[in-house]
Amino acid sequence: MTAERTLSVPGIAYGGDYNPEQWPEEVWAEDMRLMREAGVNMVSVGIFSWALLEPSEGEYDFSRMDRILELLHENGIAADLATPTAAPPAWFFRAHPEALPVDRDGRTLSYGSRQTFCPSSPAYREAALRIAGALAERYADHPALAMWHVHNEYACHNAECYCDTSAASFRRWLREKYGDLAALNHAWGTTFWSQWYYDWDEILPPRPTGAVPNPTHQLDWRRFCSDELLSLYKAEREVLLAAAPSIPATTNFMVMYNFDALDYWRWAPELDIVSNDHYLQSADPESEIDVALSGDLVRSLAGGPWLLMEHSTGAVNWQHVNRAKRPGELRRNALAHVAHGADGIAYFQWRQSKAGAEQWHSAMVPHAGTDSQIWRDVVRLGADLKALAEVRGSTGTAEVAIVWDWNSRWAMELPSQPSAELRFQDLVRAWYEPLWREGVAVDFVRPDADLSAYRLVLAPSLYLVDDAGAANLTGFAERGGTLAVGFHSGAVDENAHARLGGYPGAFREALGVRSDELFPLLPGEQVSLSGGGTGALWSERLRLEGAEAVTSYTDGPLTDVPAVTRHAHGEGTAWYLATQPDPATLASLLTRIRTEAGVESAATAPEGVEVIRRRSPSADYLFVIDHAGRGAEVTVAQDAVELLTGKPAPGVVTVGPGEVAVVREPRRG
Structure with a gap:
């Protein structure tokens, strides 16, 4: 996060992906009322709206987005406004079929989902920058705008494209890295198996071949694919920042167990605010450990606080079996992310979809509506995050x-x-x-x-x-x-x-x-x-x-x-x-x-009780999270205060079964 461009939303940001275009306009007023009830103060909008914002090439319809942003502003809810470039519309691919991605086996993939584009496609880049520029021109000064959300989950579905356009881009990347073929041949060890290259045009992506491909060839390909997508992010970001130089820009990383497509050490310095998406693995019996690991890694990438841009209130829709969260797990997961450095908590999505590929993915407002445990947990979490406003900006204490x-x-x-x-x-x-x-x-x-x-x-x-x-x-x-x-x-x-x-x-x-x-x-x-x-x-x-x-x-x-x-x-x-x-x-x-090595733990706690500390110049914040469901008592300072209840906790804090406590201990010395 840069000193010049910071998030203006006060306290801990709370919300989710808001996709009102999926619903009749009469539902929107109800959304605003429920958001206020839940304590929502920021939502991401426009992530998958390209087909509605630009119904044909160069023809724009911002009427719906105008109404949405005005409604959010009237209700005191900030907008994390997205460029919709993760889902190009059908008309784009009819005009530019060469922009479709090609998989490792040489099959051209069709449009009809999301991220169905070749990252090296000039036509895609031109169209993406055009829609980003149109959004920036129209909304740069809008009072609801708090942050730019560039694209969505880069490389989620198109980390690699093996088409001829990508091959040409790969060769350009290699020329820039190595300068000449002699250096490349040395780095790749091409004397083995007669792989020596005499012309740049002989170099292809590591497509299927009869035996094992050259390992350095494959490694450089992974590096190239990460850099190629990064170049798209940077190009969109520059368009947005040129129009609104004081508004921070982010894109949502995916630091979670099964994703490794991008070198986020190279990406993180390019973001004003580092944000992340994290989803539990249903088969993991102790998924709270992955929550902690992911949070620590994202905090380290950010060099401090970060934003959780997506996680789920309950089940997802893309695993073999999509389990619901256990009682209290929604709250424990969210507050564990805060414990590990998150200054914002958001979900995919606000209202559970009635139709489409993610209709069985949980949301803040589920199919069952407000008469549901998920909704009650969402409202309770909003109150928790409001009580933790002072934690924002505090850092970790790792040795x-x-x-x-x-x-x-x-x-x-x-x-x-x-x-x-x-x-x-x-x-x-x-x-x-x-x-x-x-x-x-x-x-x-x-x-x-x-x-x-x-x-x-x-x-x-x-x-x-x-x-x-x-x-x-x-x-x-x-x-x-x-x-x-x-x-x-x-x-x-x-x-x-x-x-x-x-x-x-x-x-x-x-x-x-x-x-x-x-x-x-x-x-x-x-x-x-x-x-x-x-x-x-x-x-x-x-x-x-x-x-x-x-x-x-x-x-x-x-x-x-x-x-x-x-x-x-x-x-x-x-x-x-x-x-x-x-x-x-x-x-x-x-x-x-x-x-x-002289390293001590944050506090002594029973098995299954997570204890983590955030630190500000004036106070330490001790998060105590009972994952085991047995409750616990943890020793704290005599002048400690438990923030979620607002009550003093002199010398000890008691955590109920499956519950969370956050204790403020004043700093001394």
């Missing part, structure tokens, strides 16, 4: 950082790895979860980030790292910090070339170990560890070169070989985990590591 890198994720999950069982986010969550359970605050960082604020840095999965990133992390330990590295890290450089001389590559010296061969484990296979516990997924023949063995294998081909090591590096300490310990063993190990 622990976890390294997260999209390039490394993409590279590790390419084909022909030592094990196809490795999933980046699963590995990160395995390390994050014990910290979450113990109330230890966490930031996420790039490998090259400033680490001076942290006592402990964890790199659970950093397969790819460049020299600068590796030096930054090992230098952190050398200067007195504690660094813990997971297996298969440091293995390749930024071009996905293996680092020679033994594993774990870039981290060998700092970790004080060397491995000459990898022994990945089969699905379900385990190895026993000294001191109890087991390891899974991975093992390797590790030799100590200055480090001490903390845990060793006690069976299998690597009996007595170190599995976990500790090494004094400079003024600090570097740990290496050469396997994936079972959850209890990993939790115990991480408790030892962070205790030695």
